[in-house]
Amino acid sequence: MASTSSPAAAVVEERESGGKRKRGGATGESEVLGEEAQPSSKWRRRRVHEIYSSKLLDAIRLVRSGSGSPASAAAAATQPRNRAVREAADRALAVSARGRTHWSRAILASHHRRLQAARRARLREPASPPSRHPTSPPGKGPKTPALARKAKVLGRLVPGCRRLPFPALLAEASDYIAALEMQVRAMTALAEVLSTVSASTSSSSGGASSSPA
Amino acid sequence: MSSRRSRSRQSGSSRITDEQISDLVSKLQDLLPEARLRNNDRMPSSRVLQETCNYIRSLHREVDDLSERLSELLATSDMSSAQAAIIRSLLM
Numbered sequence: 684m685a686s687t688s689s690p691a692a693a694v695v696e697e698r699e700s701g702g703k704r705k706r707g708g709a710t711g712e713s714e715v716l717g718e719e720a721q722p723s724s725k726w727r728r729r730r731v732h733e734i735y736s737s738k739l740l741d742a743i744r745l746v747r748s749g750s751g752s753p754a755s756a757a758a759a760a761t762q763p764r765n766r767a768v769r770e771a772a773d774r775a776l777a778v779s780a781r782g783r784t785h786w787s788r789a790i791l792a793s794h795h796r797r798l799q800a801a802r803r804a805r806l807r808e809p810a811s812p813p814s815r816h817p818t819s820p821p822g823k824g825p826k827t828p829a830l831a832r833k834a835k836v837l838g839r840l841v842p843g844c845r846r847l848p849f850p851a852l853l854a855e856a857s858d859y860i861a862a863l864e865m866q867v868r869a870m871t872a873l874a875e876v877l878s879t880v881s882a883s884t885s886s887s888s889g890g891a892s893s894s895p896a
Numbered sequence: 897m898s899s900r901r902s903r904s905r906q907s908g909s910s911r912i913t914d915e916q917i918s919d920l921v922s923k924l925q926d927l928l929p930e931a932r933l934r935n936n937d938r939m940p941s942s943r944v945l946q947e948t949c950n951y952i953r954s955l956h957r958e959v960d961d962l963s964e965r966l967s968e969l970l971a972t973s974d975m976s977s978a979q980a981a982i983i984r985s986l987l988m
Contacts, residue, residue, distance in 0.1 A: 723927060736987040740980060747970045768970070769963035833945035840952045850912045853920040856948055860927050863955040869987075870962040876986045877969040880979070 722858035726865045735779045736869045742771035743873075770794070776866050785851070786859045789843020924948055 725731070746767045773790050780787035834852060838845045841859045844852050918941070925931055925944045928951055939947070975983070 733988050737984055740984055740987070743966055743970060744975060744980060746967075747975070764967045764971070765960070765964045768967045769960060772959065772963060772966075827942070829942050830945065833942055833949065836949050837945055837952075840949055840956075848912075850917055850920055853917070853924055856952070857920070857924050857927060860924075860948070860952060860955070863952065863959065867955060867958050867962065870959065870966060872987060873983075874962060874965050874969060876983055877966070880983060880986075881969060881972060 722861040726858075726861035731779055732865060732869060735775060735865060736873060738775040738778060739772055739869055739873060742775045743768055746771050772866060772870060776862055780858075780862060784858050785844055785847060785855050786842045787862075793842070927951075 746764065749767070774794055777787035777790035782788055782791075834849055835845075837856055838847060838852055841852070841855050844855050847855065921941050921944050922938065925939055925947075928944070928947050930947060
């Protein structure tokens, strides 16, 4: 069962109450330049939260219709559906990033590759080798082996960032963390709304059936 | 020609300073949950990287849990497009 009071969610909420959340309708100046560069403020704007929530709703509705009739959905294992929801949520997050970060492009590219591979498998075409970037450009690397080791772990955690030079990796990680926090906020809100709606729907239908004629 | 400009841009990117790196590290530190508990003294970079990895992993776990929860909610409720419109407006 998902816990509702996890450390990460608590952090996210506390940071919001610190007044950093941007509301729509502020003067245009706040939208210019410097704000765009800061990942934490970029992912805190109400607008991007709304856009993501809407895309998220569409994406998971598609997952539901993709699993076919309710009978087959019940029969199907829950694990693939969980993963389908997770991947749909990640793709919606990547789209909300507007293609300006490595991690977002990597999420969409890997999905695209998988679709193409499935398509090719159906058509039985010879598979083309996946294109890889050439070796990463030389950049300022971390100095000590301990740092290098941790940077490598970080590079594996952030999608598409295994070969990035150290400064770019840090910038990607900052943006990715801010985006993930928004994803948690939006998915939590959607889950609350859905559980409230389904609870009220079932209770109202129960009430209707028991009301006297 | 433009090749000279691109070459100088390449060498410019490899001349990232220590200061820029420590600036990025401290920005990362500010995003971490512990940044609020401490008085934002500089943590060593290796500690920041470690905590960043831990935090990303915990966020991933959280997203997985939420995916599971949403998946269960999807299974139990059928959603017409009218209901979806209501839900969408509730999220805004």
